[in-house]
Amino acid sequence: MAASSLADISERCHKIAQSYLQIKEPSSPIIRETQDAIKLTQRLVLNDIFPRWSPFNGEISFSYNGGKDCQVLLIIYLGCLWEYYKSNTNLKQFPLDTLKAVFIDQYQTFHTLEQFVEFTKKRYYLSLYESDRNHNKSLSMPEAFHRYLVDHPETKAIVVGIRYADPFAQDLKPIQRTDEGWPDFLRLQPLLHWKLSCIWSFLLYSGEPICGIYGVGFSSLGDISHTLPNPHLSKKKALPLFYEWEISHRGKGVVNCSPLSSQDSHFQNDEYFPGWYLLDDSLERCGRVKKH
Template sequence: MSCPFRGRIIYALMEGTHINGVAKAGAKAQIPGQPRRTLPEICYELRTKIEGFLLEDTSDHVLRNVQSQIEVSMGVIEEALRRYGPDHVSLSYNGGKDCLVLLILILACLPTWDTPSASSEPSDAGASSAPCHPQMSPPASEATVPLSAVHSDRPLQSIYIVSPHPFAEVEDFVEQSAREYHLDLRRYALPMRPALEAYLKDRPAVEAIFLGTRRTDPHGELLTHFNPTDAGWPQFMRIHPVIDWHYVEIWAFIRHLQIPFCELYNRGFTSLGGVTDTRPNPALAVGGDVPKFRPAYELRDDDEERLGRDS
């Protein structure tokens, strides 16, 4: 892929203190003296990273699975952009690992999104199942649109539904990552249904929302890539590009691409809720007088992911 900014892209996002090769949430967002990166620069950097990863010839079966998952998920994201266009989609973002992976994949899709053809596609808000989405091969350079087609003044719309008792570390990471990735983030300290009602009132053009739901999440077992909301809920299309990713694949993606994540994950938290209903995962506990926990990415079993959650 040809990228006019390749020579001056900063590949270490939020460069600073690192734990196990990945920056903590409190690290600096950019190198002092460097201008803040534009959204197009960030999108092309992420696109380049992911294309490079897809071309890797790896013997690691988890990484091979991640490569396959990326192709499917980016196909779903590109289908959503064709259906609705970027002005009518949003991202549900709470700083957690799953929606972080989804955010990175969405941003990586923007450099190859063709504005005229995408905006001409009719909206299909009544669809009830996954669309036909092609398996995506790393795109050739001629398939990409010019850098100017990804507008720095068009941030990705997003909604943050705040826990009743949020972790300070989560709040800090959401704020920092939203600023780093140029999110148009609206924050609602409300239960989910009234939060969505308020968001759609504030953003009436939104027709579809990307969600980081996975198959092992509560109520995730029957979802497809595209599902309209249930009766009695605010009406929009729910889009689930990472629905079939496994826990180890989420972490393999984050760590292999060196994506900064919330520091609570380094303390044994594997699923982030609020301070009253979330604790380090007991499956990661290390023996000793003082409780210690291994980092979240050392957990291997999907079924153990929510052992630290009361809800």
């Protein structure tokens, strides 16, 4: 059932995270590892981020593109927002109607992903800034963020769902300023330490809808003309499913994938396992074709 407000979905996300943390006899080591990952992310958000940049006055924005990593972070972040609100005895009611977020629509993405962003924007009560598709196609990421900051000058820090396993991410820190060549803001990166297997374990357990493109052999979503199903998910080789317990426990045995849009229906196939069959972080982007 859809939540009726940001307060409502934040409370629900808090329950999801807490219920995952309370799994007593994990069926796999991945669950124990994910519990530790959640606790560290919560500590970073509640102890290091919220006391410095208020989540309630527009200083923080959330970078969201519908991908699995930012969705996991969004669920945990909303749960923290709920906890922070509850711990603040001065607040009589939840002080936000929407969560400030930014989506840079920089290249041609999957239509299913765009639909998923629209759907989840409502589900998670995001006030989502979407860079103008027609005019901004040729803008670089730094330029697009520059425009965002011109429109939203109150923004001091942006939450990013990047992980150490992502390209050029191994030396990043949970809180750091942008690099040279970027507009000046703080990057808040409390998901860095998450492994791919932890992302899937938590997301599948959550029972939340996930982008349908992951269901047809994709493990990471980039530019549509440079992203293919991941060859390591080919059904030519049998792969085990590591998250049976997570899926059957909360998701009632079915993964809640968003429907493929008609433009993407040709991706439907019997040749690839879904993205969550991939365990190895280093193979996650093997479906990405190099740009020349």
